[in-house]
Amino acid sequence: MKRTFPIALASAVGLFGLVQFFVPHRALAGIFQELNRWDVFVYAGALVLGTVSLIRHHWTKVRRRSEHWQYSTVTLVSLFATAGIGLVTGMERGTLFNDVFVNVLMPLEATMFALLAFFIASASFRAFRARSFEATVLLLTAVVVMLGRVPIGHAISDVLPGAADWLLDYANTAAKRAIMIGVGLGIASTALKVLLGIERSYLGEE
Amino acid sequence: MRALLRRLLHLDRRATFVIVAVAVVAPFLAPFGLPVRPTDPVRQAFAAVDSLRGGGKPMLLSYDFEPGAEAELGPAARAILAHAFSNGTPVVVVNFMPAGLGLAENDLEAVAARYGKVNGRDYVFLGYNPSVLNSLLMIGKEIRDAFPTDSGGTPVDEIPLMRGIHSYDDFGLVVDLSSSYQPDYFVRYAVGRFGARLVIGATAVLASDYYPYLHAGQSEGLIGGMKGAAEYEQLLVDAGILAGLAEGGQGMDSQSAAHVAIVALIVLGNLAYLLGGRGRRAGRGA
Amino acid sequence: MDAVWTTVAALLTLCVFSFLYRDNPLYRFAEHLMVGVTGGYLICLAWFEVVRPLVWVPLADDPGRWLADFQFVPLLLLLLMLARLGERTAWLSRIPLAFMVGFFAGVQIPQVLQADVLRQVESTVAVSFTGSWAEVAGQLVLVLGCLAGLVYFFFSRPHRGALGGVARVGQVVLMAGFGASFGYTVMARISLLIGRVLFLLRDWLGVVS
Numbered sequence: 060m061k062r063t064f065p066i067a068l069a070s071a072v073g074l075f076g077l078v079q080f081f082v083p084h085r086a087l088a089g090i091f092q093e094l095n096r097w098d099v100f101v102y103a104g105a106l107v108l109g110t111v112s113l114i115r116h117h118w119t120k121v122r123r124r125s126e127h128w129q130y131s132t133v134t135l136v137s138l139f140a141t142a143g144i145g146l147v148t149g150m151e152r153g154t155l156f157n158d159v160f161v162n163v164l165m166p167l168e169a170t171m172f173a174l175l176a177f178f179i180a181s182a183s184f185r186a187f188r189a190r191s192f193e194a195t196v197l198l199l200t201a202v203v204v205m206l207g208r209v210p211i212g213h214a215i216s217d218v219l220p221g222a223a224d225w226l227l228d229y230a231n232t233a234a235k236r237a238i239m240i241g242v243g244l245g246i247a248s249t250a251l252k253v254l255l256g257i258e259r260s261y262l263g264e265e
Numbered sequence: 266m267r268a269l270l271r272r273l274l275h276l277d278r279r280a281t282f283v284i285v286a287v288a289v290v291a292p293f294l295a296p297f298g299l300p301v302r303p304t305d306p307v308r309q310a311f312a313a314v315d316s317l318r319g320g321g322k323p324m325l326l327s328y329d330f331e332p333g334a335e336a337e338l339g340p341a342a343r344a345i346l347a348h349a350f351s352n353g354t355p356v357v358v359v360n361f362m363p364a365g366l367g368l369a370e371n372d373l374e375a376v377a378a379r380y381g382k383v384n385g386r387d388y389v390f391l392g393y394n395p396s397v398l399n400s401l402l403m404i405g406k407e408i409r410d411a412f413p414t415d416s417g418g419t420p421v422d423e424i425p426l427m428r429g430i431h432s433y434d435d436f437g438l439v440v441d442l443s444s445s446y447q448p449d450y451f452v453r454y455a456v457g458r459f460g461a462r463l464v465i466g467a468t469a470v471l472a473s474d475y476y477p478y479l480h481a482g483q484s485e486g487l488i489g490g491m492k493g494a495a496e497y498e499q500l501l502v503d504a505g506i507l508a509g510l511a512e513g514g515q516g517m518d519s520q521s522a523a524h525v526a527i528v529a530l531i532v533l534g535n536l537a538y539l540l541g542g543r544g545r546r547a548g549r550g551a
Numbered sequence: 552m553d554a555v556w557t558t559v560a561a562l563l564t565l566c567v568f569s570f571l572y573r574d575n576p577l578y579r580f581a582e583h584l585m586v587g588v589t590g591g592y593l594i595c596l597a598w599f600e601v602v603r604p605l606v607w608v609p610l611a612d613d614p615g616r617w618l619a620d621f622q623f624v625p626l627l628l629l630l631l632m633l634a635r636l637g638e639r640t641a642w643l644s645r646i647p648l649a650f651m652v653g654f655f656a657g658v659q660i661p662q663v664l665q666a667d668v669l670r671q672v673e674s675t676v677a678v679s680f681t682g683s684w685a686e687v688a689g690q691l692v693l694v695l696g697c698l699a700g701l702v703y704f705f706f707s708r709p710h711r712g713a714l715g716g717v718a719r720v721g722q723v724v725l726m727a728g729f730g731a732s733f734g735y736t737v738m739a740r741i742s743l744l745i746g747r748v749l750f751l752l753r754d755w756l757g758v759v760s
Binding site: 080088091092095096098099102103105106150151152157160161164165166167168169171172173176177179180181183184185187188189198201202205206208209210211213214220224227228231232235236239 | 274276278281282284285286289299300301302304305331332333334335336363364366367368370371374394395396398399400402403406407410411416417458473474476477480492517518520521522523524525526527528530531533534535538539
């Protein structure tokens with residue numbers, strides 16, 4: 060029952076979603092719209108769940124005085140402070156909450172991602188090797204796109220930007236299209252397995 | 266010579282960090298001002314937004330990126346908003362990425378103020394919905410089911426701009442600026458199921474993956490990363506809408522220098538590898 | 552006040568950049584601060600943008616409507632998701648998950664096949680082979696490369712003989728695609744760094760206009 064009902068529910072709801080595509084009758088369209096609205100509540104629940112899990116994880120670390128528990132204190136204090144400010148002042152532009160978003164969250168998150176620029180340069184120098192014919196093709200394509208797609212490409216040679224465009228429009232499109240078709244068929248077959256109750260990994264362990 | 270090349274292979278990675286840092290910072294202090302030349306995918310995106318000129322059907326703009334991608338898509342978003350506002354095109358903004366909400370609100374109000382646009386009349390921000398799939402399907406029938414209020418809590422029926430707007434048929438164009446998988450959903454549902462017109466703005470990481478959609482006509486244009494934003498800004502300058510390049514274009518000298526530096530590092534690394542005596546040994550590497 | 556906030560943002564930026572030298576307490580502080588502020592942001596987002604308009608306001612306006620027309624079902628789905636927090640009640644969260652996964656699966660099948668398979672096949676077959684020699688060569692690469700790439704992904708038979716030859720061509724085309732992706736990925740990462748450098752030089756230090 061604990062697994063059978065969810066599997067049956069997934070099949071029923073999924074089959075309805077599939078059938079509705081082919082039978083756009085007004086009554087079915089109305090039910091479909093309502094099911095869409097209900098589905099949003101599941102995502103809302105996931106959002107709340109994620110936040111509560113985050114608090115629980117760090118609270119456990121603080122309570123048990125685990126390694127680096129002091130940093131978990133920073134997390135919890137900043138979490139409740141931000142939430143408190145936001146719930147009191149609102150989230151609009153001009154509020155203290157918005158100042159925290161623009162001057163704390165934005166720079167922190169943006170800089171975390173900016174670190175990747177250094178690591179990709181280092182990794183390119185240390186590991187990007189023309190060891191085989193295929194690797195050489197990859198390397199040459201990458202170099203042409205890297206130089207041809209920026210303004211300096213024109214300054215180096217008029218051929219570079221055209222070559223980069225050609226590679227993107229034809230070779231890259233061919234490759235990505237093959238991947239897209241393969242992945243599309245894979246998504247459709249996995250979705251079909253969910254509808255037939257064969258794919259059950261979303262239920263978790265017994 | 267071989268010893269030097271072998272030492273180069275074991276260079277401290279912090280040396281490469283310094284090279285990249287210098288390549289990025291130096292052009293800001295001593296810019297070389299290389300011209301930005303728009304490419305066809307961005308020209309097509311520009312033409313699609315321009316086709317709404319004259320205050321006809323509004324544009325639906327989806328802000329689906331977070332602060333981690335702001336440097337790439339923020340300039341494109343502001344350029345598109347400037348383009349729409351200067352053309353008199355109303356803009357309806359939605360958001361499906363959590364931290365994108367704050368970015369959308371800040372950008373929208375800042376650009377709207379510059380063009381004297383009024384919230385509720387010339388633009389509206391309908392806020393965040395946690396499910397892009399369900400929202401795109403609901404907008405096909407009635408947008409109020411996905412977004413019953415605007416971001417401030419005002420019921421959509423009380424917003425003058427939203428009168429008569431119910432589904433994709435009431436929008437002239439859909440623009441999705443995304444750092445994640447949202448464009449795939451827009452193509453499958455907004456375009457595939459409901460026949461909407463779509464322009465995709467994506468981070469450069471994902472932009473090359475959307476060329477098949479561009480070539481199949483499922484997307485009318487593609488703006489890729491900060492370079493795409495710079496090209497869009499250049500088109501706005503050419504059209505007399507912007508006086509000069511903004512953040513997208515400002516970064517292009519650094520982009521060029523950094524790319525040259527990384528290509529040089531790759532070539533150097535391969536030379537060191539091949540000439541340093543490791544070229545013929547299988548399974549060895551840095 | 553703006554200058555104070557800008558300085559805060561700049562110092563936090565430098566804390567994160569300090570990781571480039573080595574892992575250190577300043578970086579860890581910044582990292583955990585980011586997680587905490589993000590969590591607080593999500594709480595506010597969940598309340599103002601999701602729970603309040605979808606649940607609280609409708610419930611406060613007209614509590615009776617939740618019993619009419621099955622309107623209690625979405626609220627039940629939300630509460631069942633939260634059941635995951637309890638060890639003995641966690642299994643209840645399978646119900647809303649099954650609803651979501653089933654719906655997603657059913658809706659995806661026709662749309663994925665239409666947009667990602669049929670439309671792409673149509674676009675590949677409908678190539679016109681007109682234009683300059685570079686364009687015609689490109690269109691040939693587009694058609695044959697796509698076919699060869701698909702053959703490469705066919706693993707039900709060993710890649711030997713003619714099949715192996717075509718798969719090898721497909722592999723080369725795929726490498727070209729991945730090279731383009733790598734080039735664009737480098738561009739993306741550098742762009743993100745440029746954004747931070749522009750902030751530090753323009754907004755904080757004022758050395759760039």
